[in-house]
Amino acid sequence: xxxxxxxxxxxxxxxxxxxxxxxxxxxxSGTASDPIPTSAYYERETGTIALTVDGGxxxxxxxxxxxxxxxxxxxxxxxxxxLADQVGSLQVTIKKCTFATFPTGAPIVASAPPAIVSAQKxxxxxxxGWNTALAVGDILEFVLDSISxxxxxxxxxxxxxG
Numbered sequence: 338x339x340x341x342x343x344x345x346x347x348x349x350x351x352x353x354x355x356x357x358x359x360x361x362x363x364x365x366s367g368t369a370s371d372p373i374p375t376s377a378y379y380e381r382e383t384g385t386i387a388l389t390v391d392g393g394x395x396x397x398x399x400x401x402x403x404x405x406x407x408x409x410x411x412x413x414x415x416x417x418x419x420l421a422d423q424v425g426s427l428q429v430t431i432k433k434c435t436f437a438t439f440p441t442g443a444p445i446v447a448s449a450p451p452a453i454v455s456a457q458k459x460x461x462x463x464x465x466g467w468n469t470a471l472a473v474g475d476i477l478e479f480v481l482d483s484i485s486x487x488x489x490x491x492x493x494x495x496x497x498x499g
Contacts, residue, residue, distance in 0.1 A: 387491060387494075389489070390402050390491075391488070392488045392489065396487055399481045400481060404440070405476055407476055408471055408474060408477075409473065411499065412471050413470055413496065414464060416495040417492065418492070420458050420490065421453055421458065422489040423457060425453065425484070427481065427485070427490060428482040428483045428484075429450055429451045429479055429492055430482050431445050431494075432445065433475055435472075440478070445467055448466060471496065479492065
């Protein structure tokens, strides 16, 4: 007969999943000499927010490019990705507010906003200094700070729900 050691975190859950902890009954989780570590996990749901900006035959003007409706879920921003129609540079500031404080938002990107620098694409999951927490009802605004050579781009935010 094999025994298992419940509540183990070895092996750890893969990225984007959480370990499940089991309740022990009777205080015995296996033999002292040979417990078998067991880890169970479940996948957490992810979401995406995407913004497309198209200036036609020339770069779009800077400034606000739109808002999300009130978010129907809470979560954490885990990554951003930018794709452009051609090589160039751009930078986008993301602001957050609540429905009550709309349209006045505060930047959430610290000193590391999504940007493309002399390239056609960029992404990052290193969101140092960002306010990545999103609550139900939050509204995001996307502000194009600067742009050069690029006529059309897509910004995607990946969000781990929950």
